[in-house]
Amino acid sequence: MRTLLERVAAGLTLALISPLVLANGWNMPIGVTGLSREIHSLHMTIFWICVAIGVVVFGVMFYSLFRYRRSKGAKAANFHEHTGVEVLWTAVPLLILVAMAVPATATLKNMYDVSEAEIDVMVTGQQWRWRYEYLGEDIAFTSNMSTPREQISGEAEKTENYLLEVDEPLVLPVDTKVRLLLTADDVIHSWWVPELAVKQDAIPGFVNENWVRIDEPGIYRGQCTELCGMDHGFMPVVVEAMEKDDYESWLAERKEAAEQESMGIDREWELDELMERGEKVYGSICASCHQVDGSGSPPAFPALAGNTEMLDDVEWHIDTIVNGVSGSAMPAFRSTLNPVEIAAVVTYERNAWGNEAGDTVQPSEIVEMLEE
Amino acid sequence: MWSVIKSVLAAFFGVQREQQRREDFENGRPVSFIVVGIAMAMLLVALVALVATLAAR
Numbered sequence: 410m411r412t413l414l415e416r417v418a419a420g421l422t423l424a425l426i427s428p429l430v431l432a433n434g435w436n437m438p439i440g441v442t443g444l445s446r447e448i449h450s451l452h453m454t455i456f457w458i459c460v461a462i463g464v465v466v467f468g469v470m471f472y473s474l475f476r477y478r479r480s481k482g483a484k485a486a487n488f489h490e491h492t493g494v495e496v497l498w499t500a501v502p503l504l505i506l507v508a509m510a511v512p513a514t515a516t517l518k519n520m521y522d523v524s525e526a527e528i529d530v531m532v533t534g535q536q537w538r539w540r541y542e543y544l545g546e547d548i549a550f551t552s553n554m555s556t557p558r559e560q561i562s563g564e565a566e567k568t569e570n571y572l573l574e575v576d577e578p579l580v581l582p583v584d585t586k587v588r589l590l591l592t593a594d595d596v597i598h599s600w601w602v603p604e605l606a607v608k609q610d611a612i613p614g615f616v617n618e619n620w621v622r623i624d625e626p627g628i629y630r631g632q633c634t635e636l637c638g639m640d641h642g643f644m645p646v647v648v649e650a651m652e653k654d655d656y657e658s659w660l661a662e663r664k665e666a667a668e669q670e671s672m673g674i675d676r677e678w679e680l681d682e683l684m685e686r687g688e689k690v691y692g693s694i695c696a697s698c699h700q701v702d703g704s705g706s707p708p709a710f711p712a713l714a715g716n717t718e719m720l721d722d723v724e725w726h727i728d729t730i731v732n733g734v735s736g737s738a739m740p741a742f743r744s745t746l747n748p749v750e751i752a753a754v755v756t757y758e759r760n761a762w763g764n765e766a767g768d769t770v771q772p773s774e775i776v777e778m779l780e781e
Numbered sequence: 782m783w784s785v786i787k788s789v790l791a792a793f794f795g796v797q798r799e800q801q802r803r804e805d806f807e808n809g810r811p812v813s814f815i816v817v818g819i820a821m822a823m824l825l826v827a828l829v830a831l832v833a834t835l836a837a838r
Contacts, residue, residue, distance in 0.1 A: 489799070496796050
């Protein structure tokens with residue numbers, strides 16, 4: 410009988426351990442920040458406490474079922490309450506819970522401590538992209554998914570970072586405390602990067618705070634994790650962590666590009682230049698609803714190719730992009746696109762796919778309209 | 782009074798002796814349990830708030 414019992418116990422242990430052995434890749438990642446390692450070890454500590462409780466409780470249960478079975482003549486005890494045992498089984502879980510709450514609270518406090526951050530980044534969720542603004546640095550850009558539509562529709566082979574790649578990642582330096590200020594323009598989104606142990610809701614009208622201090626340079630990928638509409642699955646998060654020097658030179662490059670862009674506002678643009686720029690903007694911002702060929706998906710997303718309402722009225726066309734259409738799926742791009750980008754995309758839409766307005770819209774005109 | 786407090790504490794914990802329970806039902810008045818119960822619930826809330834404040838420091 411003893412050997413049978415031992416076998417049962419061994420089988421039970423194996424059943425409990427085997428998922429762990431197989432769990433490589435299923436468990437939460439250890440991550441690349443001090444906080445993520447802390448969270449991971451907390452998670453594992455609590456997991457093993459749960460395993461120990463499971464082994465003890467089910468061990469006693471199965472042992473009793475087996476040892477005191479009726480075929481061996483066991484008689485059921487018929488006593489009513491036992492204060493000592495009841496106190497014990499109330500106090501023991503209480504102590505275990507308190508013991509788990511102490512390290513958990515310490516970690517939570519650490520998570521919420523955004524003080525002494527060296528860099529502040531505003532993260533804004535929009536349907537369906539992320540916008541990053543480096544506060545105090547005059548740098549802001551949107552980060553759009555760059556997975557080609559052909560891969561999504563199955564016309565092309567899916568590549569390694571399918572749905573987890575963007576045109577412009579959030580660039581951060583390593584060994585630097587970065588404060589993230591999260592909000593949203595339209596509906597609730599959630600910014601999640603498992604390797605950084607950050608999962609924070611971005612809520613319209615609220616600013617949530619979180620922070621990261623990345624130890625290793627690398628590219629860390631995540632997703633929006635709050636259902637936010639049609640393209641919820643198509644707004645990934647990509648963070649590129651660089652050495653401090655590389656980050657500084659990246660910052661300088663971005664600033665120079667921003668300066669060039671602001672200089673572009675005043676000058677006259679050629680049709681070809683605007684078309685080229687507009688095609689890029691259209692591809693990353695507009696094409697997910699209005700389609701690459703401008704055919705749209707009526708009635709929700711009107712066709713732009715051959716759209717006479719749009720072609721006959723430039724001002725209405727620009728206004729629709731700048732301010733959106735309330736009550737429809739068309740968002741306002743006032744804060745997402747700069748005047749050059751708006752001018753380019755309007756010009757593009759008026760002259761692509763057989764549209765032949767022939768006119769250009771200049772960035773300076775957009776600036777004027779925005780000032781009104 | 783002391784036996785009422787003890788009974789309320791036992792109720793908070795979730796375990797009560799059968800003998801004590803019988804005594805409470807024979808000799809106790811409901812209103813005293815209600816008053817002591819509410820007062821001690823408030824005390825518990827204050828205690829939890831205190832612990833949370835200390836932990837947050």
